[in-house]
Amino acid sequence: MVLIRPRRLRLSPVMRDMVRETSLERRQLISPLFIKEGISSPEPVPSMPGICQFDLKGGVGEAEAIREAGIKAVLLFGIPSQKDTLASGAYDPNGIIPQSIKAIKDKIPELMVITDVCLCSFMTHGHCGVVAKNNEIENDATLELLAKTALVYATAGADMVAPSDMMDGRVAAIRKTLDQEGFIQTPILSYAVKQASSFYAPFREAAESAPQFGDRKTYQMDYANVREALREAKLDEEEGADILMVKPAGSALDIIATVKNQTTLPVAAYQVSGEYSMIVAASQNGWFDRKQAILESLTAIRRAGADLIVTYFAKEIAEEM
Numbered sequence: 001m002v003l004i005r006p007r008r009l010r011l012s013p014v015m016r017d018m019v020r021e022t023s024l025e026r027r028q029l030i031s032p033l034f035i036k037e038g039i040s041s042p043e044p045v046p047s048m049p050g051i052c053q054f055d056l057k058g059g060v061g062e063a064e065a066i067r068e069a070g071i072k073a074v075l076l077f078g079i080p081s082q083k084d085t086l087a088s089g090a091y092d093p094n095g096i097i098p099q100s101i102k103a104i105k106d107k108i109p110e111l112m113v114i115t116d117v118c119l120c121s122f123m124t125h126g127h128c129g130v131v132a133k134n135n136e137i138e139n140d141a142t143l144e145l146l147a148k149t150a151l152v153y154a155t156a157g158a159d160m161v162a163p164s165d166m167m168d169g170r171v172a173a174i175r176k177t178l179d180q181e182g183f184i185q186t187p188i189l190s191y192a193v194k195q196a197s198s199f200y201a202p203f204r205e206a207a208e209s210a211p212q213f214g215d216r217k218t219y220q221m222d223y224a225n226v227r228e229a230l231r232e233a234k235l236d237e238e239e240g241a242d243i244l245m246v247k248p249a250g251s252a253l254d255i256i257a258t259v260k261n262q263t264t265l266p267v268a269a270y271q272v273s274g275e276y277s278m279i280v281a282a283s284q285n286g287w288f289d290r291k292q293a294i295l296e297s298l299t300a301i302r303r304a305g306a307d308l309i310v311t312y313f314a315k316e317i318a319e320e321m
């Protein structure tokens with residue numbers, strides 16, 4: 001008799017579950033939250049079915065629902081009613097983000113509030129930095145404003161600040177200002193690797209931050225490059241980042257894995273708006289199962305090495321877990 005050894009492990013379904021290599025848990029998920037000034041009821045984002053911009057009260061209610069679903073943190077984005085060329089709404093102590101931080105922390109103190117730190121949604125031109133007369137981005141002038149913005153958010157009670165602008169030296173500038181003002185314990189989640197990606201398009205509708213001229217390729221990274229991504233991640237680590245984030249996630253799994261191998265910091269990944277909208281659109285067409293696609297995409301991001309995932313599916317999938 002010829003004995004054929006089974007190719008797969010001789011494990012029961014229970015054992016297979018026990019040895020599953022990658023876990024996906026609610027504590028690993030962060031939910032984005034858009035709060036907009038000057039509206040009185042939620043406004044759906046057409047290119048992101050199921051996602052809304054909330055007024056302040058509605059935003060607090062949504063934050064409560066997110067917490068009730070078992071999610072521990074939100075990533076807050078604010079949309080101001082007024083924009084200018086110095087993004088003054090970003091660092092106005094009474095601006096939409098500081099107001100939102102206070103309102104959420106007041107009602108749900110245990111929910112971690114992470115605030116995106118960028119200028120684009122507060123700028124009339126939609127760029128992430130101060131634009132000079134020749135239409136170039138002024139890096140150093142932008143750093144000052146970013147540091148000021150981060151300080152205003154920390155003062156309002158933010159648990160963590162997340163600079164997403166990609167200017168050179170921003171993590172160091174923010175760290176220095178926070179330390180000088182006594183916020184030595186406020187961590188920085190840095191968008192360390194942010195590729196210039198077509199998958200951000202729906203977000204720009206949600207955050208109303210599309211550039212009015214040019215593009216962001218001068219300050220975002222070429223998606224063809226892994227080593228450049230590593231270099232940037234390393235710089236952010238040296239400047240004092242506490243968590244490194246890679247964005248987008250699904251098309252950059254190798255970059256998540258490489259960054260994870262090269263750092264001892266926690267690594268986060270942002271499953272961006274386009275990744276969300278693709279899954280939603282295909283499942284709405286009946287082309288695949290929504291829940292299974294969400295679980296698979298998030299598990300793949302975890303498998304690549306992300307300790308934390310920012311995802312628009314956080315609340316929905318948490319309720320399933």
Ligand SMILES: [Zn+2]
Nearest residue numbers: 118119120128
């Ligand atoms: Zn920006």
